[in-house]
Amino acid sequence: MKAYTITRDNLGAWLDALARDYTLIAPVREEETVSLFKPVRGFAEINLGYTNSTVSPKGWLFPQTEEMFFFSTGGGQITLADAQTPGPAVLFGLRPCDIKGILALDPVFNGAYQDCYYQKRRQDTILVGLSCTRVERHCFCTSMGGGPTDGGGADLLLTEMDDGYGIEVLTPRGEELVNRYQQYFDADRENRVIPAREELGKKLAGQFTRNVDTTGVKEFLDQHFELPYWGELARRCLGCGICTYICPTCHCFDIFDQSPDGELGVRSRCWDSCMFSHFTRMAGGHNPRPTQKERVRNRFLHKLKYHRDRYNLDGCVGCGRCVTRCPVNIDIRQIIADLQEVARHD
Amino acid sequence: MTKCHCRNPLKPYPATIVKIIDETPDVKTFQMVFDDPAVMESFRQKPGQVAQLSVFGVGEATISITSSPTRKGILEFSVKKVGMLTSALHRLEPGSKVGIRGPYGNHFPYEVMKGKDLLFIGGGIGLAPLRALIDFVLAEENRGDYGKIDIIYGARSMDDLCFKYDILDRWPQMPGTTVYTTIDRAEPGWEGHVGFVPAYLEEINPSPENKYAITCGPPIMIKFVLQALEKMGFSDDQVITTLELKMKCGIGKCGRCNIGSKYVCLDGPVFYLSQLKQLPPEF
Ligand SMILES: Cc1cc2nc3c(=O)[nH]c(=O)nc-3n(C[C@H](O)[C@H](O)[C@H](O)COP(=O)(O)OP(=O)(O)OC[C@H]3O[C@@H](n4cnc5c(N)ncnc54)[C@H](O)[C@@H]3O)c2cc1C
Ligand code: SF4
Ligand code: SF4
Ligand code: FES
DSSP, rough: OOEEEHHHHHHHHHHHHHHHSEEEEEEOOSSSSSSEEEEEEEGGGGGGGGGSSOGGGGGGGGGGEEEEEEEEEEGGGGGEEOOOOOSSSEEEEEEEHHHHHHHHHHHHHHHSSSHHHHHHHHHHEEEEEESSOOTTTOOOGGTTOOTTOOOOBBBBEEEEEEEEEEEEEEEEHHHHHHHHTGGGGGTTTTOOOHHHHHHHHHHHHOOOOOOOOOHHHHHHHHOOOOOHHHHHHHHHHHOOOOOHHHHHOOOEEEEEOOOSSEEEEEEEEEEOOOOGGGOOOOOOOSSSSSSSHHHHHHHHIIIIHHHHHHSOSSOOOOHHHHHOOOOTOOOHHHHHHHHHHHHHHH | OOOOOOOOOSSSSSEEEEEEEEEEEEEEEEEHHHHHHHHHHHHOOOOTEEEEEEEEEEEEEEEEEOOOOSTOOOOEEEEEEOOOHHHHHHHOOOOOOOEEEEEESSOOOOTTTTTEEEEEEEGGGHHHHHHHHHHOOOOOHHHHHHOOOEEEEEEESSGSSHIIIHHHHHISSTTTTEEEEEEEOOOOOOOOOEEEEHHHHHHHHHOOOTTEEEEEEOHHHHHHHHHHHHTTOOOSSSSSEEEEOOSSSHHHHHOEETTTEEHHHOOOOOEEHHHHHHHHTTT
């Protein structure tokens, strides 16, 4: 497909134009250590120098709290009204691992029962990827089948070059977007963009501090549910749930009603976490995952086995967020390595 | 991306409670009708499936549809009062508005069961999902497809027996049907059997030949029933049960009801014992 280049100045002008015409969601530095994806009014608010946002950008497609519908029970009648959904949007500056995270969510919200909320946002949102320029200490996307310049799944992929950015068009929707703002782009006459990205990819590939080999781990887990190892991990886990909230592939949610006056109200959903004890506790008190051991096991089996069983995709894209943020240094890379070790002695 | 043309599956349809039957001190059966006749017409549940019931402002709960699909124009749910939503439902009166979405989950393999004898073993409110299948196979249009029907049902006390009108009056009069009823402890006025369901099952000692056993009840009852059936020679493919796990979405999205790689809301709630044995023991 086609490639273009854009100068730094034009990139700013293009983003300002995008912000006028679409809801533009882009990485923003909130504080010294926290970066997030959120709606911006223009280029000035965007931080393209980030490596990995603190919270994954999944929240645009699957919001942390999302109103589903309003209800009114007045006059002996039930009326339901759909909540507003945002219109056309551009999700800008997605790192390759986060694009893969979206690809891992897609089949969950698709299928025999389509999740209208996710589907609507997904349909209305153009994904613009951004190749990495740095590898963080906790990144391991290459171990999970990705790569820092592998923009597959996005509509457009930007890559920083010496004199601006290269833009690769990956889908017809990306092509449309570029055509609409042609004045900002230059054709890649010398075919520099793809070689530049490949070059960068090679350079970054050597910078990963840790590579893990997932070979055979899933097959081992297929055969072994009970392992003393889960108990050991659970002794450290605080059950704080941070790992699940910031993960680009976690999709569990709760549903709840709010109705202050008992007549008008709203039903919403919000992120939930299998690391919490109440997650599976039933009325009457029975809990099929009574201790942190079962919950830790469920989370890692979900990442390394269950998601694959259902969707033929890994439930982890190697973004490293849970490794960075876990208060007790529970490290999925170490877990994969440990499982390899346990498997060898089996 | 495929475009979403569906009706939003997370949005319930308004319905009205038309009748409430007091079953036990903490179980009520609700007869409900969708407000939109077209929805009533198109709602095609199969025996064993569940729905999400809404009391707006309180929330939702997963409840088995206890009426047989052969009974048109009405849905029945039998609900035990255990928490927020179920208590709110119990406070409602005929004429109250609720929401229903579904039907969800797989169903009892009534196709595969054709030509077989059926042994139902229920405990307490656990009879609710079984009742949908019992009434389905006893319905005039289906009765010829199935052999002898045995129903073993128990509850803690006389007061705790659900569907008394079915188990004491209606079902025993149906051709080829035997109902065995038991309560945990003797009580004045009770002339029937006394003792736990698994023990009664062993006393009755049904032959496994050409038969399916379908059981639902409290986990502890199911556990001993399964052991008893095994002792009597029922194979794991002849035994069917339903699982209960906490559910929210009912459609495989919220990630709450997984047992290993299976979701109870999509792959269950009905499982053969042979399938159950393949699952990790997290239920
Ligand atoms: C497949 C299936 C079929 C069921 N059929 C029936 C039935 O026919 N009759 C009946 O009385 N009950 C049935 N239940 C149990 C019923 O769903 C719970 O008792 C009910 O959800 C409790 O809700 P609550 O708000 O009153 O309790 P609370 O304790 O206030 O519940 C809080 C939340 O937890 C969830 N929850 C708690 N316990 C359960 C549970 N056991 N199962 C699912 N979700 C739970 C509810 O969704 C609720 O939102 C069934 C459950 C499942 C999974
Ligand atoms: S499990 Fe951890 S490393 Fe893997 S995708 Fe989720 S947050 Fe990233
Ligand atoms: S972030 Fe760490 S401590 Fe918190 S729940 Fe996840 S694994 Fe446990
Ligand atoms: S109830 Fe949501 S996944 Fe099963």
